[in-house]
Amino acid sequence: MSNPTHNENTSSIEAVNRCVNKRISTRIAQVPLASFIFNASGPRCTEEDELNLLGASASAAIMTKSCTLEPREGNAEPRYQALPLGSIQSMGLHNLGYKAYLEMLPRLKQAISPQADKPIVVSVSGFSLADNLTMVKAFQASCADLIEVNFSCPNIEGKAQVGYDFEQTERALEQLCQLGSKPIGLKLPPYFDFSHFITMANIIKKFPVSFITCINSVGNTLVIDPETESAIIKPKGGFGGLCGDYIKPIGLANVRAFSQLLPSSIDIIGVGGIKTGTDAFEYLLAGASAVQVATCFEKEGIECFDRIAKELDSIMAAKQYSSIAAAKGKLKMI
Numbered sequence: 001m002s003n004p005t006h007n008e009n010t011s012s013i014e015a016v017n018r019c020v021n022k023r024i025s026t027r028i029a030q031v032p033l034a035s036f037i038f039n040a041s042g043p044r045c046t047e048e049d050e051l052n053l054l055g056a057s058a059s060a061a062i063m064t065k066s067c068t069l070e071p072r073e074g075n076a077e078p079r080y081q082a083l084p085l086g087s088i089q090s091m092g093l094h095n096l097g098y099k100a101y102l103e104m105l106p107r108l109k110q111a112i113s114p115q116a117d118k119p120i121v122v123s124v125s126g127f128s129l130a131d132n133l134t135m136v137k138a139f140q141a142s143c144a145d146l147i148e149v150n151f152s153c154p155n156i157e158g159k160a161q162v163g164y165d166f167e168q169t170e171r172a173l174e175q176l177c178q179l180g181s182k183p184i185g186l187k188l189p190p191y192f193d194f195s196h197f198i199t200m201a202n203i204i205k206k207f208p209v210s211f212i213t214c215i216n217s218v219g220n221t222l223v224i225d226p227e228t229e230s231a232i233i234k235p236k237g238g239f240g241g242l243c244g245d246y247i248k249p250i251g252l253a254n255v256r257a258f259s260q261l262l263p264s265s266i267d268i269i270g271v272g273g274i275k276t277g278t279d280a281f282e283y284l285l286a287g288a289s290a291v292q293v294a295t296c297f298e299k300e301g302i303e304c305f306d307r308i309a310k311e312l313d314s315i316m317a318a319k320q321y322s323s324i325a326a327a328k329g330k331l332k333m334i
């Protein structure tokens with residue numbers, strides 16, 4: 001579907017209109033989104049036909065697979081396994097290389113209905129600061145709407161997650177935030193200690209970071225098949241990122257902690273274990289301005305965005321919340 005036909009454009013308008021509902025429309029860094037829910041970087045967003053499908057769907061944005069300077073095949077297979085309550089994966093950043101996404105962006109943009117509030121978010125995941133500077137500079141000059149810098153890929157052998165190295169994060173932000181005026185956000189790993197929430201929030205506050213996305217998969221977990229007595233994925237001795245229902249309480253805690261520590265001008269995108277409108281609503285109460293979906297999208301396919309949006313809308317209507325702002329961060333303490 002790299003060259004959308006008239007019919008596909010029509011279905012795009014319909015899909016978006018189904019979602020254009022004041023109750024669940026939102027903004028990230030002042031960029032309008034027709035709904036609260038879009039795809040997370042990862043599943044089904046590497047190839048141009050997959051990105052076009054997202055453009056024609058009820059996903060509130062088109063989010064790209066994290067790109068690197070050069071194209072990558074990714075890690076050895078099996079590298080993704082569905083689990084009863086989620087998934088484990090060690091994909092290893094298989095992607096087309098940033099130049100392919102740069103070249104594809106104008107076509108993706110053109111295929112999106114002009115009436116739709118459907119931004120394109122590019123995810124950048126360089127192996128060094130120099131790589132990230134090259135890619136962010138290029139995307140700053142592109143028609144992408146938002147740039148998410150992935151500081152949290154747990155699946156590259158020998159490469160630590162930048163978000164767990166506070167000094168490196170600060171040095172990187174000093175330079176990455178100077179490259180242009182398009183909103184930049186950070187995809188963060190999960191943190192498990194209040195001292196880490198506070199340290200990271202204090203670093204982010206020093207720079208014009210527009211949004212953060214919490215959380216990437218919980219890195220370096222191990223799932224064992226007792227029948228075969230082996231790990232269930234091949235890369236990195238079986239260690240991989242845990243996703244899905246298992247990690248929702250961790251994602252919620254990270255969104256909540258950062259929403260209390262950061263100024264409200266920095267939007268927080270929640271991700272981790274969202275597969276129903278109820279999950280999305282919980283992230284909204286915790287303080288998210290929008291949510292992303294990875295494992296559920298991988299398992300269910302493109303229809304998940306329309307379904308989750310409708311479920312969230314029904315919950316909001318039943319609870320008499322007329323907008324995202326009315327419920328955002330309204331978590332009650334007992």
Ligand SMILES: Cc1cc2nc3c(=O)[nH]c(=O)nc-3n(C[C@H](O)[C@H](O)[C@H](O)COP(=O)(O)O)c2cc1C
Pocket residue numbers: 040041042043065066080087089091093123150187215216217242243244245247271272273274292293294295296298
């Ligand atoms: C197959 C797969 C590939 C992923 N690739 C990326 C990636 O390239 N960049 C990234 O920032 N996160 C990546 N993630 C992490 C997701 O964006 C998300 O943070 C995580 O899976 C938690 O969401 P979930 O519980 O909805 O799966 C990937 C996840 C999966 C399942």
